[in-house]
Amino acid sequence: MKKTNVEPAQGKLGILVVGCGAVSTTMMAGVLMARKGMAKPIGSMTQMDKMRIGKGAEKQYKHYGEIVPLASLDDIVFGTWDVYPQNAFQAAMYAQVLQEKDILPVRHELEQIVPMSAAFDKDYAKRLDGSNIKLLPDGNIPSRWEMVEQLRQDIRCFKEEKHCSRVVVLWAASTEIYVPVEEKYHYQLADLEAAMRADDRQHVAPSMCYAYAALKEGCPFIMGAPNTTVDIPAMWQLAEQTHMPICGKDFKTGQTLVKSGFAPIIGTRCLGLDGWFSTNILGNRDGLVLDEPANFHTKEVSKLSTLETILKGDEQPELYGDYYHKVRINYYPPRNDNKESWDNIDIRGWMGYPMQIKINFLCRDSILAAPVALDLCLLSDLALRAGRYGIQRWLSFFLKSPMHDYTQGEEAVNHLYRQHTMLKNAIREMGGYEADEEVD
Ligand SMILES: NC(=O)c1ccc[n+]([C@@H]2O[C@H](COP(=O)([O-])OP(=O)(O)OC[C@H]3O[C@@H](n4cnc5c(N)ncnc54)[C@H](O)[C@@H]3O)[C@@H](O)[C@H]2O)c1
Secondary structure, eight states: OOOOSSOOOOSEEEEEEEOOSHHHHHHHHHHHHHHTTSSOOTTOHHHHOEEEESOGGGOEEEEHHHHSOOOOGGGEEEEEEESSOOOHHHHHHHHTOSOGGGTGGGHHHHHTOOOEEBOOOGGGOTTOOOSOBOOOTTSOOOOHHHHHHHHHHHHHHHHHHTTEEEEEEEEOSOOOOOOOOOHHHHSSHHHHHHHHHTTOTTTOOHHHHHHHHHHHTTOOEEEOSSOSTTSSHHHHHHHHHHTOEEEESSBOOSHHHHHHHHHHHHHHTTOEEEEEEEEEEEOSHHHHHHTSHHHHHHHHHHHHHHHHTTSOTTTOHHHHTTOEEEEEEEEOGGGTTOOEEEEEEEEEOGGGOEEEEEEEEEOOHHHHHHHHHHHHHHHHHHHHHTTOOEEOGGGGGGBSSOOOOGGGTOOOOOOHHHHHHHHHHHHHHHTTOOOOOOOO
16 A cells, blocks of 8 residues: 555544444444454445556556555444434344344344434434433423534543544434525524524424534534435534535435436437436335335435436436436335335437336345445545545445535536546545546
């Protein structure tokens, strides 16, 4: 490895996960199994990908960890918060994503991961009814500012008890109801803080309290759900002020991964698009929460944003000026975590003749999400040690609606292959190599 300005990954890395559900426990069990040599971290870019560094006769293909100092899986310590009190072993069994043979060998470690009480407001996820929530002695939920203070205390205690040198905080909890970004509350940090102090429950989601607490405690924050939490200028200000990396939102896993990889085929060949209809059936707790229209709306906004920056109506009005894009998620318990998605794509070819493409993906939601969650944690920790702070656009590759500064007219990059280039170039730069766009 070249000598770089990135600080080495010394000591333990705490990964504090908000939500001890299907995605989190699948990630935790997978990491614990991988470090015993009993499972392979397939789908994880940090563990599996080999990328090119150097050009021409100099070129070499290396794992990310051979180019930049990444934290080792052996150094990870997990902690969590959840509305339900079940430990990570019980939660993994409940989620039914992994078979017992892939959980039992790490049962003891998973049992030690016991959720801290959640900063929770039922108005943000009506379908959840757990008892492990932060309450005041009078039985009421704490104000938003009290939530922040309690969460900060949780982070400090975890870091000290587990002897971590660094901690990242990852939201892998349920999708909250849609909180539209409002300039009055969400643009200036001082206004957001004032809203927290005034216990303004309408404009401050519990997830914002987690993000605020994390950044204040010197922890990078990652938003895995489509919540607007860190997608607000006030939180960018805080990230700049605290020199913390942030990224989000919404893990790019099944249908949207396919969409962001497939849409470039249509755009590259200059085929026209009349419509793209995406529907899913999903039966896990995530599906249950998303069955509530207010929670689904948050997901819908996120899922719909993918196409418009790949197939652009303003640049190619004849091809993409007027297509119909619809996304549905249907809660269907028999399938549990095994999501099935269908895409019907109506395209147009030579002289306007119509054609159709059908994609049917029988995926496993958390099996796809777990490596993305792990990679985002390891790469956010890398960003921290590399002195990169604020919005981490190079992590767009992993996200359904990546963050960007929309107040400056910036556009999200959703094109999978451009995102891959951004990711590799950031690794190159942090590894002391030049960024480039050579074809590998
Ligand atoms: N699996 C995927 O492919 C995928 C893709 C993109 C995004 N996501 C998002 O990831 C998140 C997790 O998905 P999942 O399948 O693990 O869901 P899950 O329902 O199994 O787990 C979420 C957990 O979060 C807990 N929770 C809710 N609000 C909380 C709060 N305020 N504090 C602490 N805990 C809280 C719930 O009790 C639940 O146990 C969801 O928001 C989902 O939309 C998943």
